[in-house]
Amino acid sequence: MPLLKLEDTYLHKGKRKALVREIKQKGISDERVLEAINTLPRHFFFDSALVSHAYEDKAFPIGEGQTISQPYTVAFQTQLLDVKPGQKILEIGTGSGYQASILHLMGAEVYTIEYQKKLFEGTKKFLNRLGITDMKLFYGDGSQGLASHAPFDRILVTAGAPVVPDALIDQLVPGGILVIPVGDRSRQKMLKITKQKGGKYTSEEYDYFAFVPLLGKDGWR
Secondary structure (H helix, E strand, O other): OOOOOOOOOHHHHHHHHHHHHHHHHOOOOOHHHHHHHHHOOHHHHOOOOOHHHOOOOOOEEEEOOEEEOOHHHHHHHHHHHOOOOOOEEEEEOOOOOHHHHHHHHOOOEEEEEEOOHHHHHHHHHHHHHHOOOOOEEEEOOHHHOOHHHOOEEEEEEOOEEOOOOHHHHHOEEEEEEEEEEEEOOOOEEEEEEEEOHHHOEEEEEEEEEOOOEOEOOOOEO
8 A cells, every 4th residue: 555645735636626527528427426536635545656647547556456446437336326425335345445435525434345355454554544434444255245234325346246246235225226347357337236125126237347356255266
């Protein structure tokens, strides 16, 4: 994880505004999502060797075979979630903590689970350093959700899954939303799944994306 001085300069703020304009032009319209991305210093989540690239609309490696997602992808998934303040949200794949911090800024009660232990430990320390101490971080198999803290209003999966895990749908409240990329290891189609009463659900399909693989029992092994 980064060992940077946590400084947010006028230059950084200007680059964030330019990034927000860029992703808005690509179709992101939720003003609360755009405001969160404009507020959160993405460069804090970068290793010092890559920090100059923090406001490019690209994914970058963060170690342990994982990446910090492209800002447009973060915005797209968050927009599909339709986040409301106070909602209980489970994120599968903590990674750098950037996506979870966006949800936190939007007023959600965030639970997040990471499969890679070294990444989990580093990100937990880093978020504490940022002063984000009320987020609930867990180490474990996110493909199984987090049954001990279910149900959730929203579930967001930030890794490519081969299938939609039944456990995740089971852990949604009626009316809850699951956003998950599903496909093969090279590309996945973004799905928005809305749970109905009685356990049934509807599914909407969106664009193709490329995520690192979801690992675990119902992921890639």
